[in-house]
Amino acid sequence: MRHNRLDLNLLVALDALLTERSITKAADRLHLSQSATSNALARLREYFDDELLVQVGRRMELTPRAEGLQESVRDILVRVDSTVAVQPEFEPAKSDRTFRLFVSDYTLMVFAPHILALAREARCTATFDFLPQVSNPQRSLERGEVDLMIIPRGFVSPDHPEEVLYEEKFLCAVWRDGALGRGELSFERYRDAGHVVMQPPGQAGESFEAWFARRFGLTRRVVAISHGFAALPAMVVGTDHVATVHARLALKLQPALPIVLHEPPLPINVMEQSMQWHKYKTQDPGLVWLRGLLRRAVQRMDASLA
Template identity: 60%
Template sequence: MRFNKLDLNLLVALDAMLTERSISRAAERLHISQSATSNALARLREYFNDDLLVQVGRKMELTPRAEALRDPVRDVLVRVDTTITAQPEFIASRSDREFRILVSDFTMAVLLPHALALAQRQGSTVRFQFLQQVEQPQRALERGEADLLVMPRDYCSPNHPIETVFRETFTCVVWQESRIAREGLTFERYAAAGHVVMQPPGTNQGSFEVWFMQRHGLSRRVEVSAYNFASATHLVVGTERVATVHTRLARQAQRALPIQLMPPPMQMPEMEQAMQWHKYRTTDPGIVWLRQLLKDAALEMDRAGGAVS
């Protein structure tokens, strides 16, 4: 099919090449030969009157024209895909669909066990792939690489729908034999202590509690950075350090670790843990089911003792 003299099949090849920045990897992704992919690139170069991909050293780089095309082309293909593949109904007990969800290890630990157990009781046959949070996670939605994001509402994109799943408070965790555990956690002791913080891998963006501290001008002496939330509770043991973590996660860790939980010496707002999906998939019956599953799982989490106040 052609539109404005462009073979629309070439858009799929263009998207693959702009994503992979490699003829061979694009060919593998498209399940066609490298010569066919090279031929598609030649036709695209002729149509756009631009090289699109140029060899720079050992790798290929996008031209400015290609960079400008990358997101619009992906947007068109996602819209077509959601329109064509959307089913009029979704029955979880008959589906082999795989949902790709970007989540933190905090969400994995406190919410998702309830979601999986609930899906099991419903007789669901769907599959779940939980993916690590990355920088600019909304790009994964826009490129069709994820079906759902679960993250603090403050970090969500304004370009796609958002719904709060649950709310979370924060707790300070210290070793139960530490001086702070014996004498109490004042603001002065908090400010003077060494801290363990979580720094998401592959991103310069900090966690919600780091964002809150920076936003309100609170300076801490960070002595240890970890790449997931759960490890922060372990890393204070045997030290005089403090970790400020999600209350639900802290309570889980307290069952197995010699730690003491203490309220932060300053007022911290609740975090809204939200889910976000692509605006084109709002009426997708599978995404509707998935969203409801997470909301129901949050209610079960609270009934099981996971509610915080």
């Protein structure tokens, strides 16, 4: 198919080249030979009258024209995929689809088991690929590289639909045999303790520490940083440190660890855990089914805690 003399099949090649910035990697992604991919790049350069990719040292960099094209090309391909490639209906018991979801390890521990249990009851044959949340997950959603994000509402993109799934409180985990395991966890004891916190690799933006400092004029003394939430309660064992953890996760791990859980001695707002999907995929029958499954999984999760 051609539009204004451009073979629209070349858009797929252009997207791969601009994303990978390598003819070899783009060829692997496209399942083409390097010579065929080089030929596609030559045709694209001729059409746009621009080099698009230029060699800088050992790497290839995008020209200004290519940078301007990158998001527009990806947007076109996502729109095509969401309107042409999607099946008109979704039958979970007959599907070979892979659902790609960005989740934290907290979500994997407390929520994903209920999703999979309900999928089993529906005899769903689709695959659930739970991917680790990375820096700027909204970009992956925008590019159609993920079907759904399960993420705190404060981190969702303003450009795509989202829905709050449930609210989560926080608890403070301390070692049962330590000084903080005895008596009340007062504001002063919390303030003076060492804190074990989670900071995802490569993530930017305001952390809980920054919020704490702004709200109370104080900064917690961070003694250890984990790349995941699930390890935090175990990391306080044998110490007089504190880990401020999602309540559902803390309660799930408490029976396996010598820890005591305290209510935070400061008013931490509840976290609204949301799901978000690409605006072009709102009517995707598979994602309509998946969103309904997640809503039912919340009910199942809460019933298991009752």
